[in-house]
Amino acid sequence: MDLSGVRQYSPSxxxxxxxxxxxxxxxxxxxxxxxxxxxxxxxxxxxxxxxMSFPGGGREPQDPDLQATALREANEEIGxxxxxxxxxxxxxxxxxxxxxxxxxxxxVVTDREYTRNEYEVAEIVRLGxxxxxxxxxxxxxxREHPEYGPLRIHFFHVDGYTVxxxxxxxxxxxxxxxxxxxxxxxxxRIADPDxxxxx
Numbered sequence: 001m002d003l004s005g006v007r008q009y010s011p012s013x014x015x016x017x018x019x020x021x022x023x024x025x026x027x028x029x030x031x032x033x034x035x036x037x038x039x040x041x042x043x044x045x046x047x048x049x050x051x052m053s054f055p056g057g058g059r060e061p062q063d064p065d066l067q068a069t070a071l072r073e074a075n076e077e078i079g080x081x082x083x084x085x086x087x088x089x090x091x092x093x094x095x096x097x098x099x100x101x102x103x104x105x106x107x108v109v110t111d112r113e114y115t116r117n118e119y120e121v122a123e124i125v126r127l128g129x130x131x132x133x134x135x136x137x138x139x140x141x142x143r144e145h146p147e148y149g150p151l152r153i154h155f156f157h158v159d160g161y162t163v164x165x166x167x168x169x170x171x172x173x174x175x176x177x178x179x180x181x182x183x184x185x186x187x188x189r190i191a192d193p194d195x196x197x198x199x
Contacts (some may be wrong), residue, residue: 096166
């Protein structure tokens with residue numbers, strides 16, 4: 001994993017809507033092995049319950065900028081302190097189906113056990129970059145979204161977890177910037193809007 005791809009990247013920025021948000025993609029290095037930390041969202045949350053995500057959330061009035069939002073939310077969700085995080089850059093803004101504009105920051109974080117916020121986070125999950133970039137663990141499909149039109153959805157299946165949706169899109173870009181992995185030019189299937197998801 002070569003993090004210089006993120007350090008040198010100039011992310012695209014969108015006009016800020018009423019609902020700004022930020023996430024942190026935390027990277028953990030263990031010698032030559034890299035892992036990315038995710039949270040599995042609690043089933044009691046109102047949006048995207050049970051899904052894999054990066055720590056993050058909506059911007060609050062006290063946040064001076066979106067990087068502060070990402071760090072505050074990571075602290076609230078998994079107990080990650082700002083002084084344990086080296087922000088190395090950001091990737092493209094992402095508008096979600098819940099009408100948030102999310103800015104994803106990428107940071108190298110301390111290798112330790114983190115403590116989850118039990119209301120928001122069902123599980124803290126570390127997935128290896130080697131496994132995330134294994135071709136057999138990836139698939140994608142096109143769906144016609146009733147509001148956003150045709151969408152390509154990425155699915156990363158590792159250790160019984162599936163990263164998909166907005167987080168899957170962010171992860172795909174992060175992996176393209178930092179590894180030899182590339183999004184395959186062809187999708188695996190074209191699915192009906194109401195078809196079951198492969199998760």
